[in-house]
Amino acid sequence: STDDPGPAGHEQVVFCQDRQSGLKAIIGIYSTALGPALGGTRFYPYASEEAALADVLDLSRGMAYKNALAGLDLGGGKAVIWGDPNQVKSEALLRAYGRFVQSLAGRYYTACDVGTYVADMDVIARETRYVTGRSVEHGGAGDSSVLTAWGVFQGMRAAAEHVWGTPSLRGRRVGVAGLGKVGRHLTGHLVDDGAEVVATDVDPRALEWARTNHPGVALVADASALVAADIDVYAPCALGGALNDDTVPALRARVVAGAANNQLAHPGIEKLLADRGILYAPDYVVNAGGVIQVADEIEGFNFDRAKLRATRIFDTTRQILRLADDEGVPPAVAADRLAERRMADVGRLRAIH
Ligand code: NAI
Ligand code: K
Known part of the structure; x- marks a missing residue:
């Protein structure tokens, strides 16, 4: 650490590739100052790798700020999977992605975002513990x-x-x-x-x-x-x-x-x-309130506790x-x-x- 722990940049950016399933993903961890980085996985047909990278850097930084002000003990991260979900999304691709999330050993928790759904999180969860936004049957919080x-x-x-x-x-x-x-x-x-x-x-x-x-x-x-x-x-x-x-x-x-x-x-x-x-x-x-809801899953979802946290948005x-x-x-x-x-x-x- 340094004397100036300000928002100087991202802690870690991980490029993930699995040729067999066609997975190309980037996980951006902006900050773990408050705890593991939490942020969803966006599955989107970016025009280029540069566009995917720019988006994940931007989004992961945004999550750090959002999670900090939500009062969560969580840092900020986000992931992008580069591709058209309607063309390339498969069990193998999502599980390959889940293995990369697992390899970060809890530095990053994923969740749903544009192009990914609760059912996808359940598939990813077959390879990693570090996933929220799961279905209600799997202890998830449901519609955020x-x-x-x-x-x-x-x-x-x-x-x-x-x-x-x-x-x-x-x-x-x-x-x-x-x-x-x-x-x-x-x-x-x-x-x-x-x-x-x-x-x-x-x-x-x-x-x-x-x-x-x-x-x-x-x-x-x-x-x-x-x-x-x-x-x-x-x-x-x-x-x-x-x-x-x-x-x-x-x-x-x-x-x-x-x-x-x-x-x-x-x-x-x-x-x-x-x-x-x-x-x-x-x-x-x-x-x-949405991220508060999915973050609560990490502790074992309790709607009343999550609602109380969301109510504090008034004070913040x-x-x-x-x-x-x-x-x-x-x-x-x-x-x-x-x-x-x-x-x-x-x-x-x-x-x-
Ligand atoms: P949604 O897709 O259910 O609702 C969006 C609505 O906006 C749709 O009914 C759509 O027809 C309408 N719409 C689209 N373009 C419009 C336009 N030009 N003029 C008027 N209406 C238009 O999405 P949701 O979940 O309600 O989210 C709304 C916004 O809140 C999004 O920007 C989302 O990113 C944001 N948000 C949602 C969270 C969540 O938990 N659902 C959490 C944090 C942010
Ligand atoms: K930082």
Whole structure:
């Protein structure tokens, strides 16, 4: 260890190849300062090995920050399998991958991500203990969108308190972009709290779900209509890049808090939001309920314990928003600082003994 344990770079990057099954994977371990690195396996047809590498470096770093602020005793890692899952995914390939995960002897725990599913984790688990996100039959936590939505709701409450002095969303107009797994659970919490929900989705089945289950929810044509609508809170729950040079100037909400990963389209958007007086609750802070849920499996899944941890996203978000005010920086910057402090402070202790 050195005097400067800051986020200087990745601890370890492992290239994995198994010619017989066609496996080509890269495991990125950004930090084990807080514990074993946890992060999912993305199975994706990258255009090149360079593109796969860039993604795994980026994603594993992001997981270190997310896990640190989720209060987990886990570091950050991620893996990518380079290939089209529909063409090359097989038992042999997944098991070959599982053997590489096992070879890291617990420095890295894997889980589901884009292109990998609970059933795949069960196959990987035939070769390694270091896998979460498993099926319920195998002690898994099941659908992680349940606690993701709960955590987003808590983060939104903390942001509401910061802006309006009360965490209650009663009477607030909340725009939910994307009524998928997370958006639906979130809508339920908002309706229960007395919020007026305005929503949109590109999938007619999602709109049908809203009409059937929450007839009071107002539906608008698309995400740009939602951005331009008279809403207090905007909750991006679909794809990344929801906050960009087009949407931020048009946004009427005072608060942004949603589940989508990578909401800021590019660096600088957090400043644009701050300049417009829009409070942005950082995506990776408020959407950590999912990783909290799968991380809990490592101890033997207990829903109530995991829910309690996800509830603490309220306190973490509040702490970040206060730090942002104190240090005169946007919340996204304050969140990064807080994560770096925890990794440095606790990582230092772990390095001493
Ligand atoms: P999902 O795939 O179930 O839902 C996404 C919904 O967004 C779908 O209903 C889809 O039709 C809709 N959608 C897609 N493009 C749209 C557009 N342009 N405008 C409006 N709606 C659109 O995904 P899920 O699990 O609900 O996740 C939502 C977001 O939250 C994703 O960005 C995901 O990465 C993120 N997230 C999810 C976690 C989880 O535990 N499920 C954990 C952390 C983050
Ligand atoms: K590091």
